[in-house]
Amino acid sequence: MMAATGIVTRFAPSPTGYLHLGHALSALLAWRAAREAGGRFLLRIEDIDLARCRREFAPAIEEDLAWLGIDWDGPVRVQSEHFAEYAATLDALRGQRLLYPCFCTRAEIAAAAPHGPEAPYPATCKHLDPHAAADRIAAGTAHAWRLHMDRATAGRALSFCEHGQRRACDPMPFGDVVLARKDTPASYHLCVTLDDTAQGVTLVTRGEDLLPVTAIHRLLQDLMGWPEPAYAHHRLLVDAGGQRLAKREGAPAIRALREAGLSPKSVRTRAGMPD
Ligand code: GLU
Numbered sequence: 001m002m003a004a005t006g007i008v009t010r011f012a013p014s015p016t017g018y019l020h021l022g023h024a025l026s027a028l029l030a031w032r033a034a035r036e037a038g039g040r041f042l043l044r045i046e047d048i049d050l051a052r053c054r055r056e057f058a059p060a061i062e063e064d065l066a067w068l069g070i071d072w073d074g075p076v077r078v079q080s081e082h083f084a085e086y087a088a089t090l091d092a093l094r095g096q097r098l099l100y101p102c103f104c105t106r107a108e109i110a111a112a113a114p115h116g117p118e119a120p121y122p123a124t125c126k127h128l129d130p131h132a133a134a135d136r137i138a139a140g141t142a143h144a145w146r147l148h149m150d151r152a153t154a155g156r157a158l159s160f161c162e163h164g165q166r167r168a169c170d171p172m173p174f175g176d177v178v179l180a181r182k183d184t185p186a187s188y189h190l191c192v193t194l195d196d197t198a199q200g201v202t203l204v205t206r207g208e209d210l211l212p213v214t215a216i217h218r219l220l221q222d223l224m225g226w227p228e229p230a231y232a233h234h235r236l237l238v239d240a241g242g243q244r245l246a247k248r249e250g251a252p253a254i255r256a257l258r259e260a261g262l263s264p265k266s267v268r269t270r271a272g273m274p275d
Pocket of ligand 1: 046206
């Protein structure tokens with residue numbers, strides 16, 4: 001793991017499509033925070049979801065960032081090249097008896113959790129006999145690995161620094177979150193915390209939709225003894241109807257604006273970052 005010296009920020013897009021204005025705002029805020037402080041700005045490609053991510057979007061992301069006037073330090077970290085590191089962390093958590101295998105299908109979870117997809121996992125597999133679970137794994141049954149949230153949080157008071165203000169946080173309402181998915185041997189929560197540590201990130205800037213799950217990230221950092229970065233979540237761009245740009249069909253891609261003849265400066269302004 002790299003020691004952090006000075007401020008280090010990052011932009012961590014998933015290559016599921018071209019960058020849009022919302023991404024531009026996120027990248028510009030992180031880049032500017034680093035550059036204004038004489039720090040480092042890093043780029044990371046979050047592509048563990050091998051079914052949704054497409055390799056060809058990664059160079060397109062780099063090209064769009066460069067066109068916007070954003071430069072980054074050091075090599076780009078590509079998550080799919082680091083599965084061995086994620087596996088080692090899962091082993092460490094398993095060694096602390098903090099993970100259990102979950103064989104449930106989405107349909108089974110939906111049927112057992114009447115409160116909808118955001119409800120915590122109903123813990124069906126939590127109390128499986130460990131030998132029976134081991135037999136199912138040995139037989140090749142697809143399974144995820146979930147965090148024992150109650151064990152993991154026992155006796156821990158968690159908090160984080162958001163825009164310089166310390167606030168308490170509690171990951172318990174998320175329940176036994178998945179740290180290794182059935183379809184890919186890692187998860188967003190695991191990778192983002194490991195990578196921020198591995199890259200020496202000291203200030204996490206990202207959209208405010210991720211503010212609540214910061215509690216999960218702080219728990220993982222605490223469990224693993226990893227350093228705590230500061231956080232600065234930012235507003236999300238919305239359209240005239242108030243809908244999040246990222247979710248909207250056909251949010252304007254940077255390259256479409258560029259092909260339409262807009263300058264980098266005017267795209268930066270449209271993203272809400274006047275020069
Ligand atoms: N890869 C995530 C996204 O594209 C960002 C994760 C983060 O910044 O923590 O939404």
